[in-house]
Amino acid sequence: MGRIEYKQYDRFLLAVDCIIFGFDGTGLKALLIKRGLEPEIGKWSLMGGFAKKEESVDDAAARILLNLTGLDKIYMEQLHCFGDVGRDPGGRVVSITYFALIKIDESDGHKLESHNAKWFDLRKLPSLVFDHKQMVKLAKERLQQKVSNHPIGFELLPNKFTLQQLQALYEAIFETSFDKRNFTRKILSLGILQRLEEKEKESSKKGAFYYVFDKKKYKQLESEGIKLI
Amino acid sequence: MGRIEYKQYDRFLLAVDCIIFGFDGTGLKALLIKRGLEPEIGKWSLMGGFAKKEESVDDAAARILLNLTGLDKIYMEQLHCFGDVGRDPGGRVVSITYFALIKIDESDGHKLESHNAKWFDLRKLPSLVFDHKQMVKLAKERLQQKVSNHPIGFELLPNKFTLQQLQALYEAIFETSFDKRNFTRKILSLGILQRLEEKEKESSKKGAFYYVFDKKKYKQLESEGIKLI
DNA sequence: CCAAAAGTGTTATCATTACACCCATGC
């Protein structure tokens, strides 16, 4: 076997760090934990862990995410490999980052508590360990870029949502505001939303229709790509 | 030091593989080498190597690229981390891929020969080792996406070029054809091209003006992003 | 009856596409 050929080369620790986004109706949020090991124990950090030899890096990311949130089959995408020499003072660790989109209310509160996890508004992040701030920044840019071309924003919303919630989400992601009429028209013209009879009546007297999205058309657009913003 | 904390975790070999794009006036090309070590020795492969402990992953990529092409300060961007368990039969190797854009005529012919490197048209690739075909595919998609929003295509052209060469490049990247008038208008409207007095007279009797690009405006657009295609 | 959010159309501007002829030159 050729296995012997590789003996001479350096070996690295491989961390997987996850930027987990959520949306609570007001701002775009990231899920952070209190780091549980040295160095920098007790500081705020992205959820992460070390990859294991017998699993793929993608599987490691899924495992870490499941471990923290109790969620399986969530939207996740590899972001970037951070490989500077001194990035982790605890050792020569190369980190592969993933970003994930989850519905805040579906995550497992007990699991979150047991990791001392907390949602932070992206505009008010605490200071983070190592190069994690840079990771979050890159993830946010990538999210904006991705959302412009793919209808993945829905991954952050409850299954049924109002147009105003959807617009608030997009406004939070892009940190801007959109004209309600233009936004509604464009979104509806994609043909992936289905209006329910049911109305959300908490935030207004008139009530706003709930929408769900049509999974078939959604899948199609997700692969084809769209011009959304 | 916390270094001790990490002792228990698995360590990985880290490969860096480079998808090197070039353009020769006809088709988009990728630079491949004959693999020089087992397993799969003698098969076509991306240029790669193992990262070293005392260098960053980015530096490793730059080193590998310099080693093959003799070129420094070329356009390079991290692409993706390939981390499946069985991707390299020779061992548990995680590969970080980079894609690079070079001007074919500036690379060092002797270095290329000593690695048995050869340019292949992307539409006629030979079979490749491991998951390298997938890497090239992803790189091409990323290149298309990037070129749509950033004027990096110039990295593939000689310093001075004609509008027809530029159009041919874009047509090769997107595997389509554009209307000459519309293409010219859009490109010139970006304001990053400067026309020289000199003409290229080989491919026509009338001769076509050479253009160079304005580095200042280019840098500005590169960071801002543009709508190009 | 009124406050508060929901819902809905039109116009102007801009960007994109489609399309065809004259120009300059070397042979």
Next chain:
DNA sequence: GCATGGGTGTAATGATAACACTTTTGG
């Protein structure tokens, strides 16, 4: 003088952006 690629403009269409009033209903 003719064959070859170089260079240029306009009109139609579609997309985006700007803008304000009426509807509903709980209190």
